[in-house]
Amino acid sequence: MDPAVCRDAHCVSLLTDFGNIDGYVGAVKGLLLSVNPRLTLVDLSHDIESHDVVQAAYVLGRHYRYFPRGTVHLAVVDPGVGGKRRGVVVESADWLFVGPDNGIFSHIYDELEAAIFAIDEASLLPQQPSDLFHARDIFAPIAGRLTLGLPACEVGSPLDECVSIPLSRPLTTARGIEGHVIHVDRFGNMVTDIPIDLVRSEIGETECVIEVADRKIEMIRRSYDCVEAGELLAVFGSSGFLEISANMRNAAELLAAARGEPVVVTCR
Amino acid sequence: MDPAVCRDAHCVSLLTDFGNIDGYVGAVKGLLLSVNPRLTLVDLSHDIESHDVVQAAYVLGRHYRYFPRGTVHLAVVDPGVGGKRRGVVVESADWLFVGPDNGIFSHIYDELEAAIFAIDEASLLPQQPSDLFHARDIFAPIAGRLTLGLPACEVGSPLDECVSIPLSRPLTTARGIEGHVIHVDRFGNMVTDIPIDLVRSEIGETECVIEVADRKIEMIRRSYDCVEAGELLAVFGSSGFLEISANMRNAAELLAAARGEPVVVTCR
Amino acid sequence: MDPAVCRDAHCVSLLTDFGNIDGYVGAVKGLLLSVNPRLTLVDLSHDIESHDVVQAAYVLGRHYRYFPRGTVHLAVVDPGVGGKRRGVVVESADWLFVGPDNGIFSHIYDELEAAIFAIDEASLLPQQPSDLFHARDIFAPIAGRLTLGLPACEVGSPLDECVSIPLSRPLTTARGIEGHVIHVDRFGNMVTDIPIDLVRSEIGETECVIEVADRKIEMIRRSYDCVEAGELLAVFGSSGFLEISANMRNAAELLAAARGEPVVVTCR
Structure with missing residues (x-):
């Protein structure tokens, strides 16, 4: 420094x-x-x-x-x-x-x-x-x-060496992008390990379908109010990663999901 | 400015x-x-x-x-x-x-x-x-x-215009002053929308009876220890509005009441 | 000043x-x-x-x-x-x-x-x-x-005079040092009123046995990882008093104990 x-x-x-x-x-x-x-x-x-x-x-x-x-x-x-x-x-x-x-x-x-x-x-x-x-x-x-x-x-x-935790990283497979929820915040927003840029380059934000906890969510939205109150949506979060949210509601509770939950992004 | x-x-x-x-x-x-x-x-x-x-x-x-x-x-x-x-x-x-x-x-x-x-x-x-x-x-x-x-x-x-929420205001009726609880704090104090000055000018602080959640509370007290521990009382809160409290106890829990609860101040 | x-x-x-x-x-x-x-x-x-x-x-x-x-x-x-x-x-x-x-x-x-x-x-x-x-x-x-x-x-x-709460103090008896838990912290660490120096001078940190909530804990440890994960231990806390803890676990929950719980230090 x-x-x-x-x-x-x-x-x-x-x-x-x-x-x-x-x-x-x-x-x-x-x-x-x-x-x-x-x-x-x-x-x-x-x-x-x-x-x-x-x-x-x-x-x-x-x-x-x-x-x-x-x-x-x-x-x-x-x-x-x-x-x-x-x-x-x-x-x-x-x-x-x-x-x-x-x-x-x-x-x-x-x-x-x-x-x-x-x-x-x-x-x-x-x-x-x-x-x-x-x-x-x-x-x-x-x-x-x-x-x-x-x-x-x-x-x-x-x-030269110090302790590092293996960080969660998504895999790009024949099926699509396979990642995980790495953080659930106070609002119930579920942050994944899937970078925005990866979704954009591999699939595209309007063509993608997100599978999480037996639910399918279509496309990426710009803001919460793009869907009805209470409904699930996927957004590009403020940290640069894909997030699963619900408008005016706790998505993690709605899905009974927590850190570690698998998330798959496919092309519809 | x-x-x-x-x-x-x-x-x-x-x-x-x-x-x-x-x-x-x-x-x-x-x-x-x-x-x-x-x-x-x-x-x-x-x-x-x-x-x-x-x-x-x-x-x-x-x-x-x-x-x-x-x-x-x-x-x-x-x-x-x-x-x-x-x-x-x-x-x-x-x-x-x-x-x-x-x-x-x-x-x-x-x-x-x-x-x-x-x-x-x-x-x-x-x-x-x-x-x-x-x-x-x-x-x-x-x-x-x-x-x-x-x-x-x-x-x-x-x-020139912007979004404003309708604020809760008390009504002065033949019955007395009819207001509502607008905030319940950490201690269970129930803050109402009834200004101190309105109670003073319309009824008087020693002559009034406060009706809330099927209970009647007599007069306004200066401090919590004016009543026995555990008992309800009405006070002029530090924000300038009537509050319903209990000495060393959570008034909102005691009354099973929340924001929006009606409160009526009458003359005994 | x-x-x-x-x-x-x-x-x-x-x-x-x-x-x-x-x-x-x-x-x-x-x-x-x-x-x-x-x-x-x-x-x-x-x-x-x-x-x-x-x-x-x-x-x-x-x-x-x-x-x-x-x-x-x-x-x-x-x-x-x-x-x-x-x-x-x-x-x-x-x-x-x-x-x-x-x-x-x-x-x-x-x-x-x-x-x-x-x-x-x-x-x-x-x-x-x-x-x-x-x-x-x-x-x-x-x-x-x-x-x-x-x-x-x-x-x-x-x-000249002001209000003081009687502070909890341990007693040194024929049985050993008899004290109490005076604080349970966020981690479940149970802080006692027994000063480190008293344990050292009266009994010694390797010879002592701590009795609390029907459990016996042998000797004082330097740090939490001196015992297996989940196990109880006694430590000299950062405030200079004896504490009952558990490695990676909430000791107070484990013992169903709270402030006021008796703690006795004896010689084995």
């Missing part, structure tokens, strides 16, 4: 499964502000399902790019806290990422050129961190220092 | 039905900070019921006035996103409002003198916005620009 | 039972920013159970120390709002606390040397505060003024 970007950095995003009841997120923010009182702190989510690294990786991968250059993304869904897993800083041209090396940065590795450093420089680590709350005792102080200009390479050893 | 107010503006409030799980609010905030890194961002609510424009309009109408002059209130509960509904900027003497033209600003129109502008100036719009996430792709960039001093009138065409 | 600390103060933490749906927290923040636009606002929690002063006192006591010197902690879980209970400002060497005098600061009184002042200086109070929303109408303006340098002693009369 260009040192000038890092020096200007004053935004830290936070992504955890800590919830908003117990005050854990507040303690992490207090720590960050103790290191750098001028930070702007933005919650990405704290209601990731407990220990669900896959969901956290998805949410981070979907939204990191909308933050200012120099933002430090602090992402801690960390069931292995205090065990053998390492802590890492991931440095790309425009953003920094801090968290456990457990796959939470899988989408980042997939999309960005990045250098990765293990957080193992002894002089930066607390004398007696809690082995159960590295977000507060290790990751927050490191993130705070990075916003003050600490070069990422100084947090510890460069890494 | 006085240009000086707008230039100093550095607070943006956010009101949506996006929830706090999926990271959508984080993306909107990242966008805002990309436009103006010095913003102070305040969540008004993101847990409005999905698509419930009436509830969103109420929450905005109740709280907007407590924010600093120059605050931009970004309010997006937007089931018609990407369809025919317009986006608007509403400019009053002290605050700006940005969101869809679907009635979410009904209380603002009712309470404030305001100029309204459609967001249709092509040079301000993105080349390829998602038709499903205008909060991120259209409203946030516009709100950010407004905090940097963009005059509201430059976002597009002035509007 | 050193006047220099107070003048630099620009962080206010917020702890309430207001929830995040109705916009009450937003109104409080708007008020704070109207008094001091340069504040950094941090949510500690707004999802404390309605009226649960004990839980609020615990969350505040656990996390206040991680905030920068000069932070004003605004803590309002306040079932007696508008009644006889006083409002107070509590001043310690490093932090200020503002809220109702109902026991919410019990852990603060227990841990810090502090001066306490009733908020009763008439010139600082609004003409017509709502008796139902002191957080917005009294505590937020006072907190805002404190961040601008108002000395705590000027908010009103010094107090």
Whole structure:
């Protein structure tokens, strides 16, 4: 990262499964502000399902790019806290990422050129961190220092390999495009792993039929109100992937479907 | 709005039905900070019921006035996103409002003198916005620009008419004041559409009897502990309207009542 | 508090039972920013159970120390709002606390040397505060003024006595250390009132057996992954107290236990 970007950095995003009841997120923010009182702190989510690294990786991968250059993304869904897993800083041209090396940065590795450093420089680590709350005792102080200009390479050893979760990818077969639901959002929108461009190039958005949970949906619509209230439709979602939705209704409930549900796009 | 107010503006409030799980609010905030890194961002609510424009309009109408002059209130509960509904900027003497033209600003129109502008100036719009996430792709960039001093009138065409939801109003009849519950809050407090001043002028706060859900409540109390724990009472709420509450208990659950429940104030 | 600390103060933490749906927290923040636009606002929690002063006192006591010197902690879980209970400002060497005098600061009184002042200086109070929303109408303006340098002693009369909740404490008996669960967090971790140091000095961390809800747990582990997934374990929690947890599972659900559950540490 260009040192000038890092020096200007004053935004830290936070992504955890800590919830908003117990005050854990507040303690992490207090720590960050103790290191750098001028930070702007933005919650990405704290209601990731407990220990669900896959969901956290998805949410981070979907939204990191909308933050200012120099933002430090602090992402801690960390069931292995205090065990053998390492802590890492991931440095790309425009953003920094801090968290456990457990796959939470899988989408980042997939999309960005990045250098990765293990957080193992002894002089930066607390004398007696809690082995159960590295977000507060290790990751927050490191993130705070990075916003003050600490070069990422100084947090510890460069890494050639790190943990990555296999990402869901669609297959193009004789039948069409075979993918899966990778996220269900608050509204019941079912986001798939099928890129818009793939549908456009392989089949076309008006000629396609989407098969999901024993239902068939014809063509891709531009907006929810293209169908009657309560009806299913397929749209090109705001993340660039095919989504299954329902106008004014929860599509996932309607289909009794969840993450992992197969979705097939064929030509009619 | 006085240009000086707008230039100093550095607070943006956010009101949506996006929830706090999926990271959508984080993306909107990242966008805002990309436009103006010095913003102070305040969540008004993101847990409005999905698509419930009436509830969103109420929450905005109740709280907007407590924010600093120059605050931009970004309010997006937007089931018609990407369809025919317009986006608007509403400019009053002290605050700006940005969101869809679907009635979410009904209380603002009712309470404030305001100029309204459609967001249709092509040079301000993105080349390829998602038709499903205008909060991120259209409203946030516009709100950010407004905090940097963009005059509201430059976002597009002035509007004479816009969408307004009929607001619930009490009737004064021979029987007394007949109103309705318009909001039930987290504590089970039932806020009505009956203004304090109307009760005072028509009946008086010690002489009145409130009828709701087959119960009768005598007089208006000053605070919850004026009755025994668990008992119903009527109070003049902090928004200036009559509320039905219970001391240390959820009144709405106790009465099995919800938004829309009739409330009648009579003289005993 | 050193006047220099107070003048630099620009962080206010917020702890309430207001929830995040109705916009009450937003109104409080708007008020704070109207008094001091340069504040950094941090949510500690707004999802404390309605009226649960004990839980609020615990969350505040656990996390206040991680905030920068000069932070004003605004803590309002306040079932007696508008009644006889006083409002107070509590001043310690490093932090200020503002809220109702109902026991919410019990852990603060227990841990810090502090001066306490009733908020009763008439010139600082609004003409017509709502008796139902002191957080917005009294505590937020006072907190805002404190961040601008108002000395705590000027908010009103010094107090010698104030309301304190009896804190849960373990007993050391012939049987061992007898304590209780004082908090169950989002993950189902059960925090006890038994300090780490007491276990270490009385019994030792490898020799001890923890009895809880008819189960026996041997020794203290360093991290969750020291046992198989789904299994119970005891750890020294990040707050310095003994905790009962389960690896990748909700211990409180597993044990059908809640706050108040007895926990006994014996020597095997």
